[in-house]
Amino acid sequence: MRTQFLRIAPAILFLLLSFVLSAGSNGAQATPSVKVKILETAPPGKSVSIGLNQNFYVRIQYEAVVPTDIWARPYFQGREVNAASNASTQHSGRGEALGWFAFSQPTKVDEIRIKVDGDNGYGKVALSYPVDITVSANAAPSVGKPAWVDDLIQQDAELQKKAAAHAASSSNPVADSIFLFGFMLFMLLILVLSLAAPVWAFWKWRGGWRIAAAVPVCLMAFVVLRIVMGTSADPTSHNLWPFEILINGAFALVIICVLWLVRKLSLRNTG
Amino acid sequence: MGNLLSALFLVVIGSGVLAYAWHGYKAGEINAGSSGFLRAYRPSREENPFAYRFYLGLYFVAGMAMVVWGLLILTGGAPPLKLR
Numbered sequence: 001m002r003t004q005f006l007r008i009a010p011a012i013l014f015l016l017l018s019f020v021l022s023a024g025s026n027g028a029q030a031t032p033s034v035k036v037k038i039l040e041t042a043p044p045g046k047s048v049s050i051g052l053n054q055n056f057y058v059r060i061q062y063e064a065v066v067p068t069d070i071w072a073r074p075y076f077q078g079r080e081v082n083a084a085s086n087a088s089t090q091h092s093g094r095g096e097a098l099g100w101f102a103f104s105q106p107t108k109v110d111e112i113r114i115k116v117d118g119d120n121g122y123g124k125v126a127l128s129y130p131v132d133i134t135v136s137a138n139a140a141p142s143v144g145k146p147a148w149v150d151d152l153i154q155q156d157a158e159l160q161k162k163a164a165a166h167a168a169s170s171s172n173p174v175a176d177s178i179f180l181f182g183f184m185l186f187m188l189l190i191l192v193l194s195l196a197a198p199v200w201a202f203w204k205w206r207g208g209w210r211i212a213a214a215v216p217v218c219l220m221a222f223v224v225l226r227i228v229m230g231t232s233a234d235p236t237s238h239n240l241w242p243f244e245i246l247i248n249g250a251f252a253l254v255i256i257c258v259l260w261l262v263r264k265l266s267l268r269n270t271g
Numbered sequence: 272m273g274n275l276l277s278a279l280f281l282v283v284i285g286s287g288v289l290a291y292a293w294h295g296y297k298a299g300e301i302n303a304g305s306s307g308f309l310r311a312y313r314p315s316r317e318e319n320p321f322a323y324r325f326y327l328g329l330y331f332v333a334g335m336a337m338v339v340w341g342l343l344i345l346t347g348g349a350p351p352l353k354l355r
């Protein structure tokens with residue numbers, strides 16, 4: 001009993017250490033890496049009326065430790081309102097960013113949320129700002145933009161230009177093409193294997209193994225048939241058909257590999 | 272979690288039906304409901320080949336459909352069961 005405990009003691013210690021370290025790193029992540037503040041809006045004021053397709057601009061002051069995207073999104077009663085908004089450029093250090101949104105239908109907004117990059121990209125709320133915006137078709141027409149809007153639009157355009165130039169200079173076109181070609185070749189191989197392997201197994205194996213091999217065959221047949229029937233009814237219904245085949249094909253390939261392994265082991269055991 | 276549960280349920284039940292179909296194929300007869308009070312209806316390959324093949328095919332297709340549906344749920348290609 002004691003020797004067994006001594007054997008597993010390092011594993012328990014390792015698990016405890018990992019837990020403590022991960023808890024520590026989570027605590028570090030909880031510290032906000034982005035601080036934002038809304039300086040002003042256009043149209044100004046917290047209670048405003050805007051027309052359809054009229055932009056509502058938000059001037060955001062930020063302080064970001066790492067390059068971060070910043071968006072301003074409208075909410076009403078806790079739910080995100082459907083609105084067009086600007087694509088964010090990456091911001092770092094201290095400065096000002098522009099956020100805007102516009103509506104194609106009459107609605108109301110009672111909150112603006114400033115969102116920054118979250119764990120999965122878009123979505124971490126950095127600030128909630130209460131407002132009372134009414135969007136209607138017969139609102140008074142807007143009376144021009146303040147100077148800060150044009151300044152921030154120009155700043156965004158320059159940032160985008162810089163980012164594009166940096167991306168172009170840091171990429172190696174030959175290496176990129178070789179990588180892309182290799183990747184596509186690998187995908188093609190997976191595709192061919194995923195279709196051929198189940199058919200081969202179904203053809204070669206006998207008895208219950210043949211029924212088991214029929215499962216991935218039927219899976220692939222169903223996927224291909226659904227794509228053929230779907231596209232014959234609506235040509236745009238399966239625009240990503242190679243990925244559909246690839247995802248299901250990889251799955252079928254995994255099933256066949258597992259079956260092949262189990263069959264091999266069982267045949268070896270039965271002699 | 273609901274997807275995984277649905278997929279697991281369908282794959283397990285479907286595999287069971289397929290296994291029973293295979294067992295029926297090897298044995299040469301298959302259970303197919305009842306024939307009168309407390310008497311199982313078991314068509315066999317020799318005595319009732321049509322009914323035997325019909326039920327064998329039915330079990331095979333049903334089992335396969337359940338397994339394929341379960342696998343498609345895992346890859347996001349089919350909706351999960353509406354479990355409550």
